[in-house]
Amino acid sequence: MDHHDVVATGSSTVDIAALLLRLVLLLATAFLAGTGLLRPLVGELSRKVWITVGALGVLSAALAVVSALTVDVNVLALVVHVVLALAVPVLLRRPSAGRWASVALIVLVVLETSLGASGIDFAVDTVYVAGAAIWFGVTLLSGAEWRTTNFRRGPLSLTIGGLLVLAGVVQLALSGIGFDRRLYGTLFGVALIVIIVLPIAVTTAAGFLLKHGESRVYRYGVAGVALGFVAWSALAAVPQPVPLPIPGVPLLAHAEGSPVLVSPQRPGRNIVHLPASAGDDVSVGVQGGLIGKAFPRPGAEGIWADVDLPQGRSDLVIRKGDRETTIEVDAGQDAGPVISDADAPECAGAAFGGLIANRSDVLTSCPADGLSAEDSDALVKLVNFLAGRKPSxxxxxxxxxxxGIAAAKVVRDTAAKSGLPVQPDAGPNTALLVTAGWADGYVAMTRAAESQRLKPTHQYGLYLAPWLFNGPIVNSVASSSLPLRFDPREQLAVTYAVAVHNAFGGESPTVAGFHSWLGGQNQTARGEVQMFAAAQVNAMPMYPNEPHAPGMVMNRDYAGQWVPNGTIVPVSNVLR
Structure with missing residues (x-):
């Protein structure tokens, strides 16, 4: 049975009850399995042991059934658990068969206490569970007569204790918590301390108690091993603490079910971004300071808020309606990059690309801080492409x-070589070329769309610089073109788009984020320049209540789109 989905249900009482049920179930099952495993090594059992093992079998089976009524479990695993739990007491008179049933039950307990991982995690979990089960078995059978002298219970106690300590240390290393404040400031960290410290105490005590009798070692140590086993079992149900914020590294956190992006996470002005799915009744601020409402920004998706962070650690407050969530931030002591208000959303998008690629890159600059050689070359080829079309x-x-300054110079210099005038005013036989940032680019495109609606304007088309390939901008007009070095329909670009959609509430990808996400693979997005056209199209328009063929996808807002509810296609050969 898989009990790993003990998560928040909206009622802390239900969650605590489910967790306690899980822990008692696994502890009883471990005692039962350990006893059945060692049964072939002892002679006749006392009436007390018979009753205890029978009660453990019934308790384990009953709790498994009750567990199935409270959380989703695999029905087949439930049946197997119940059968094995009842079989161990029945097979006490047939020790060999009972041993195999106990081995199967221990494997099932390992699967139930596993942290959902494989490889070394599963091996460590097996060591801890099997070691604890053997300790429990020896404890329950301590009063019986052992049939063999080869089974030395005293040295075994030291071996089991050492293995439990080692497994706990390995689990601490695998958790990624290390020795930071999460180790003592979170329930997950405290559980890790328990699974290490208690076996150390038990092993130390065993070394001193061996001279007083092997049985006494197990009776005194069983409480520590049992508590350690309970803590180990709880790890799979206790939420693992989020990574600590790193000064200068933009922070991706969650509040009220919505992702929250904080950048650059330095003292002073920071921008906080939430997806549109978070709603429009969201306010953000620092604990103890001003809490301001988050608003949409031109050319960007979602909602945004400016927040002044103090030096060092502080709590960021996300207020949504009457609910409030705090997120720990750490701005450090050093000043961050100067980010203009107009370019802040694009800069945040670039930072987000690195975060979902699991990189912790300090934000030192923004895309608008300079014109890259690749974008400069793309603009040269775009202007030459326009010159071939001969607009006025x-x-x-x-x-x-x-x-923007560097891009405008490239456009003017290239156009001058072709004898193509560059003018600030619109005309019917001109082409509009936007090299501004997101905010000004969005305004320019919406104005162009309105001008084209009223009279013939920019009949040679609307063109965007590569960094303006962003959903709200390209969707502000019916159609626009731009020079790109990658095909947004190819697998890598679609993979990134899906990652953004899934990680940030259905948000669309950005070019700057794509470059950051690629990291060392950035050459993939530095191919030959080709003209692409983005358009809002619906190839099969239908009325809202019109029936459609079975299997036809009617929701066009799916993951992987670079142009929400639209399309992007190449409209030229490679530009030379």
Whole structure:
């Protein structure tokens, strides 16, 4: 039976009851399995042992059935558990058969206490569970006459204690907590301390008690081993603490079921981002300070809030309606990069790409801080492409960011070589080219869409710089074109888009985030430049209540799209 899904249900009483049920079930089963495993090594059993083992079998089977009524379990595993739990007491008169039933029951307990991992995690779990079960078995059978002198219970106690300590240390290493404050400040960390410290105490006590009798070692030590086993079993149900915030590394956390992105996580101005799915009644601020409402921003998805973080650790408050959640942040002492208000969402998107690739990169700069060689080359090829179409001129929309200034210069210099005028005003026979950031780019495109609706304007098309390939921007017009070095329909780009969608409440991918996500594979997004057209299309328009064929996908807002509810296709050969 899999009991790993003991998670918050909205009622702490139900959660605690389910956890206690799980722990008693596994502890009783471990005592039962350990006793059956060692039964062939002893002679006649006392009436007390018979009654105890029978009671453990009935208790284990009953709790397994009750457990099935409270949490989702595998029905087949439930049946196997009940059969084995009842078989061990019945087979006490047939020790060999009972041993195999006990081995199967121990394996089942290992699966039930496992942390859901494999490999070394599963091996460590097996060592801890089997060691504890053997200790329990020796304890219950301590009053019986042992048939063989080869089974030396005294040295075995030291071996079991040492193995439990070793398994606990390995589990601590695998947890990633180390010796930071999560080890003593979270329930998961305290459980790790228990599974290490108690076996150490038991092993030390065993070394001193051996001269007073082997049975006394197990009777005195069983309480410590049992508590350690309970703590070990609880690890699978206790939420593992989130990684500690690292100053300068943007933080991805969760509040009220919604992801929260904090960047750059440095003293002073920070931007906090939540997806649109978080709702519009969200306020953000520092504990003890001002709490401000989060708002949408032009050219970006979701909602955003500016928050001033103090130096060092503090608590970020996320208030959603009448519910409030706090997130620990650590801005450190050093100043972070200066991020302009207009470029903050794009910068946050770039940071997010690295986070979902499981990298902890300190944010030192933003995409708008400079024009990359690849983007400069793409703009040159875009202007030459436009020159071949012979518009009367290029209407250029730029901004004052370092990237925007450099991009405008590239456009003007390239257009001058082709004799193509660059003008600030719109005209019917011009092409619109936007090299500004997200905010100004979104405004420029929405104005262009309105101008085209009223009169002939930009009849040679609307063109965007590569970094403006973002859902809200391209969807602000019916169609737009831009030079890209990767195909958004190919597997790697779609994989990134799905990762963003899943990790951040259905949000769309960004070019800057894609580059960060690729990391060392960034050459994949540095291929030859090709013109792509983004458009809002619906190839099969249908009325809301119109029936459709079975299996037809009607919801077009699915993961993996770079253009929400639209499409992106190549419209040129490779530009030389």
């Amino acid at each position: 001129g290029i209407t250029l929309v730029e901004d004052k960011s370092p990237r």
